Amino acid sequence: MKKSIITLMALAFIATSCKDEKTTPLQMPQGKATLPPVSDAMTENSVIYEANIRNYSAEGTFNAFTKDIPELKKLGVKVLWVMPIYPISMKRRKATADKSIEDITDPNEKKKYLGSWYAITDYTAVNPDLGTIEDFRKLVQTAHDNGMYVILDWVANHTGWDHKWITEHPEYYEKNKKGEVTDPLNPETGEPWGWTDVAHLDYANKKVYDPMTNAMMYWVEENIDGFRCDVADNVPTDFWNYAIPKLEKRKPLFMLMESEKDYLLKGQFDMGYGFEAHHVMNDIAKGTKTVADWDKLMVHLAQKYEKDDIMMNLTSSHDENAWNGSEYERMGDAAETFAALTYTMPGMPLIYTGQEYDNKKRLKFFEQDPIDKKKGHMFAIYEKLGELKNTNEALNGGKNPAAYTRLKTSNDANVLAFERSKGNSKVYFIANLTKASISFTVEAEGDFTNYMTGEKVTIKQGQKFDAKPWQYWILTK
Structure with missing residues (x-):
C-alpha cells in the first residue's frame, strides 16, 4: 500500500505528548482467521x-444487519464501510438541520431525535441503541x-459536546475570540459552518495526536480492517502521517x-x-452538462492523480441522499x-444502504x-x-488498474463509449447519456456478449446503434 514515511522530527515531537489518555482495548476473541490481510x-x-x-432495519441494530450480510x-x-457506531452526545444534539434538541420541549418528542452519528461522545464505546x-x-x-x-x-476533526475531553482537556479544542471551545469555524471568515452539535479539535496542539491514535488502535485491536476518515482534509496531514503508520x-x-x-493519496490513504x-x-x-464534459473530466483526472490512486465511484451516500x-x-x-458507469469506469x-432495494426517499439524518x-x-x-466487477480483470480499478480508452462515436457529445482492458480481457461500455432517443x-x-442480457452481439464498421433515452450496453469479449 502507498504510505509515506513519518519524519524523525514528528516522531521526536510526539514522543513527548501526553500519556494519560491511553486506552486498553477489549481483545477480540481468538478465532479462526477467515480472511487474508488487506492487500x-x-x-x-x-x-x-x-x-x-x-436505518437498515426496523430494529436499527447490529444483529438485524449482520443476518443480512450473506445478501450483500x-x-x-468486499469492503463493508460501517457508519459511526459510537455513543452520540446529548448536549446540543441536532433534532433537525436548524434545531437543537434543547429547542424541543415535549419529552416524548425528544426521544425520536437520535442525533448525528458524527457527534461522538466516546470513541471507544458502542452506541447502545445499536447493540x-x-x-x-x-x-x-x-x-x-x-x-x-x-x-x-x-x-x-471534532467530538460531541459531551465528550470528556471538553472538561478534562479543553486545550485539545479550538477556541473562539472569547476563549470558549467552539464548533468548527470557516478559517477564512471565522464564521461557523453550522455544525453546532460538535466541538472542533485543535491539531495545532500535537498532544491531541496520541489520544486520537490510541482510540483508533482500540478498533484495530478489535479486528477491523481500516477506516473511512470523515472530512480527512480538515485534519492536518501531519496527524495522518503520524497515526496511520503506527496503526499499520x-x-x-x-x-x-x-x-x-x-496530496493525501500520495501519503497515507488508499482511496478517495x-x-x-x-x-x-x-x-x-439534469441536462446542464454533456458527455463532452465527461471526456474533459477523464483527461483532468488522469493528469491530476497517479495510476495507483483509487477513487470511490458513487451515485449516492448518506450525505448525498x-x-x-x-x-x-x-x-x-x-x-x-x-450506477452501471460506476462499475465500469476506473475505481x-x-x-x-437502500440503493439495492430501490430506495427513493431521503433518509432522515437525525431520526430513525x-x-x-x-x-x-x-x-x-x-x-x-x-459479479462482473469481481471476476473480470478488465474492470480492475485498484492499485494496478485496467486501461481506460475512449471509443470514438458519431455523436461524442451525447454518447459515452469506452473500452476497459487488461491482459486478454476487454469490456466495452456504450451509453446514450441523454433523455432523447438517438442513433x-x-x-x-x-x-461480443451483451453482459446484462446474455445476448450475442456482432458490431460491424459503420453499424448503427438505436438507443432509447439513457440506454446502455456492457459488452464483454
Whole structure:
C-alpha cells in the first residue's frame, strides 16, 4: 500500500505528548482467521457498501444487519464501510438541520431525535441503541466469514459536546475570540459552518495526536480492517502521517478518505471520493452538462492523480441522499445507467444502504428512518454488476488498474463509449447519456456478449446503434 514515511522530527515531537489518555482495548476473541490481510490485490475488483445500521432495519441494530450480510455477498461486496457506531452526545444534539434538541420541549418528542452519528461522545464505546460490543464483534466476524473487510467511519476533526475531553482537556479544542471551545469555524471568515452539535479539535496542539491514535488502535485491536476518515482534509496531514503508520504496525489497513485531495493519496490513504465524477454525472442527468464534459473530466483526472490512486465511484451516500436527494430525485431515469458507469469506469463502486432495494426517499439524518427491504429492480442489477466487477480483470480499478480508452462515436457529445482492458480481457461500455432517443455509430467491431442480457452481439464498421433515452450496453469479449 502507498504510505509515506513519518519524519524523525514528528516522531521526536510526539514522543513527548501526553500519556494519560491511553486506552486498553477489549481483545477480540481468538478465532479462526477467515480472511487474508488487506492487500493491494483486494482493491482491484472490490465493491464497497456503506452500512447505515440505524436505518437498515426496523430494529436499527447490529444483529438485524449482520443476518443480512450473506445478501450483500450476492452483490459482490468486499469492503463493508460501517457508519459511526459510537455513543452520540446529548448536549446540543441536532433534532433537525436548524434545531437543537434543547429547542424541543415535549419529552416524548425528544426521544425520536437520535442525533448525528458524527457527534461522538466516546470513541471507544458502542452506541447502545445499536447493540453491544459482542454484537459488533459478531458483525465483524460474519463479514470476514463472507469475504468482506470491515472499515469503520472515523471522525477525527471534532467530538460531541459531551465528550470528556471538553472538561478534562479543553486545550485539545479550538477556541473562539472569547476563549470558549467552539464548533468548527470557516478559517477564512471565522464564521461557523453550522455544525453546532460538535466541538472542533485543535491539531495545532500535537498532544491531541496520541489520544486520537490510541482510540483508533482500540478498533484495530478489535479486528477491523481500516477506516473511512470523515472530512480527512480538515485534519492536518501531519496527524495522518503520524497515526496511520503506527496503526499499520499492528496490521495492514485499508484507508478511505472523505476527500479528493491528491496530496493525501500520495501519503497515507488508499482511496478517495470521486466527487468530481459524481457531480458531472448529476449535471449530465439534469441536462446542464454533456458527455463532452465527461471526456474533459477523464483527461483532468488522469493528469491530476497517479495510476495507483483509487477513487470511490458513487451515485449516492448518506450525505448525498439526506441533503440532495436519492439518485432517483437527482438522476431520474438515468439512475441505473450511472450506477452501471460506476462499475465500469476506473475505481471502486459504492452501494449506499437502500440503493439495492430501490430506495427513493431521503433518509432522515437525525431520526430513525428504516428502508423498505423489498427486492425490486436494482438488486438484480447490482448482483450482475458485482459479479462482473469481481471476476473480470478488465474492470480492475485498484492499485494496478485496467486501461481506460475512449471509443470514438458519431455523436461524442451525447454518447459515452469506452473500452476497459487488461491482459486478454476487454469490456466495452456504450451509453446514450441523454433523455432523447438517438442513433449513432461506434468505432469498434467484433463479436461480443451483451453482459446484462446474455445476448450475442456482432458490431460491424459503420453499424448503427438505436438507443432509447439513457440506454446502455456492457459488452464483454
